[in-house]
Amino acid sequence: MKQSTGRTLTISARRRRAAALFLAPMLLVLVLVAGWPLLRTLWFGFTDASLGDLAGARWIGFSNYLEWLSYGEGDGEWVGLLVDGEWWRAVWNTLVFTFITVSVETALGLVVAMVLNVRFPLRGLVRAAVLIPWAIPTVVSAKMWAWMLNDQFGIINDIGLKLGLISSPVAWIASADTAMVAVMLVDIWKSTPFMALLILAGLQMIPEDIYEAAKIDGVNPLVTFWRVTLPLAAPAIMVAVIFRALDALRVFDIIYVLTPNNAETRTMSVFVQENLFQFDQFAYGSAASTLLFLVIAFITLGYIRAARLNLG
């Protein structure tokens, strides 16, 4: 007691100091692996950097985003990312992809989760088996689906033809009409198990006796689902949706493997990757990357806000 007088700390001050100490390494790592690259990308978006000469990048202001390109005599046009039709097409593709896949995955995931929440023999085995699509690396499953969807050798066309569902083989991946559908199908196949697992965790939080109370109240199973199960699982579903939406907004690998160089399925991430590393437009790609970050941030914040309002 005697030695410590003079520099005694209250318990809460000591706790704060210990917490800061424990957090410091993590914060440092975050700054190095997330903060620094983010800032660099932001910076490159305002320069004329090229892949071959990152060090010689010069500040050019907002030119990558928007610039009046003058042809002289008052003639000219706006150029830059903000008026780039290809970019907005990619944004639109991303939003469509995200909205449809996440919606379908949520609905299917809920169904699978409800089934897995019921006690039946070998449930543990089935729960594990359901996760297989999620466990396969995306590149592998995308390649696998690419072969299954192949117009000449694919099993999907084969089955479709034999069952008489289609009259001639369809180039699922290559044709403009079906490319997006094919990509979304693969994503749904892959990610539904993950969704189901997250929702299952939420369903298991609902105490059994609430269902028994509903039985005694004479609530039929359908109403029980809409009025009891769904509202109580909603918080878990909201979280699952945000996880999946974040993934879907950044989608790259499935599209890159399944439908490369296809305007129908080009998403924001694919657009960024192409500009950064294929078209030697490093600065332009960096600017797109920055916009991608902002778009995702806005959607996420908007969603969280809306979800919180809904949940009361």
Next chain:
Amino acid sequence: MAQLTLRNLCKSFGRAEIIHGIDLDIAKGEFVVFVGPSGCGKSTLLRLIAGLEEISSGELLFDGEKVNDLPPKERGIAMVFQSYALYPHMSVFDNMAFGLKLAKSDSGTIRERVEEAARLLELEPLLNRKPRELSGGQRQRVAIGRAIVRNPRVFLFDEPLSNLDAALRGQTRVEIARLHERMPDTTMVYVTHDQIEAMTLADRIVVLRAGRVEQVGAPMELYLKPATRFVAEFIGTPAMNILPAEVTAEGGLRPKGGAALPLRAPAKAEGLGLGVRPEDLHIAEEGEPALYEGRVTLVERLGESQLVHVEIGHEVPLVVKLARTVPARRGETLRVAAPVDAFHLFGADGQALDIRPQ
């Protein structure tokens, strides 16, 4: 409002038989309490009556009509759960009105019934709150309210007070007793492991043990005339002292290590047990023959009384309940006595035997 009949009711989970053929009649408007230790099957029996578990064999009749295969809602029951089982996302009002709304009652009737129940349970100021904004006692009252608005034929309670603290438990117990007075026609079946709840609430108590009925009777009947050693030890706190008994040379009875009693020994003398409640024992007056004389090993002061543990050479000490004013200190020697009619006699099979004076 219903009369219940249980005929040879059995329940098995897989191969494990939990309820072994229970026969019981419950009169209209009666308050019956199922009591017993954990795992005796009391909750399972209640859930069979509720229709939450399927009956394996036997018959369950409501007013003479077989209801074995009716779902809970068609049995006309209401149930209060130990965990309250309120819908957490609904207001107190909606919790109580949910069942009625789905039954397509008109909204005027619903409001009237819910408000009447709320008045009865003093829940009126809380009708717009969510369950998480209520205390444990208030939640339990909402659960009871939800049951009341259903206007049930049979009211079922599954350990409704277990999650409340001691003070609230006493208070809610009184409220349930009052509720039964106000709804004299509603049959109530109440499950508890707490024998005080059983004693204070029940018209009749059903003591269950390992899926069988051990004894059925009015509370004081069970206390004064337990049919088995199990009931004797289960009803009453502190538990009855059971002393191994020997037959004296004169054909009388003597608790092991104690004084002979003027009681005639039964024909089968093996494994006898003499029971005497702690509250029936007292310190022997001068000149009064003592049942036991022993050293005090522990004094538990309860406030209004004290439990004195007396070493009598058995595995367990003799527990004596004395008024708080009686001086008793650890280490001193006490002479303990009991009136002869305070004794209970149990055979080797645990069944009570008649006490016959010599």
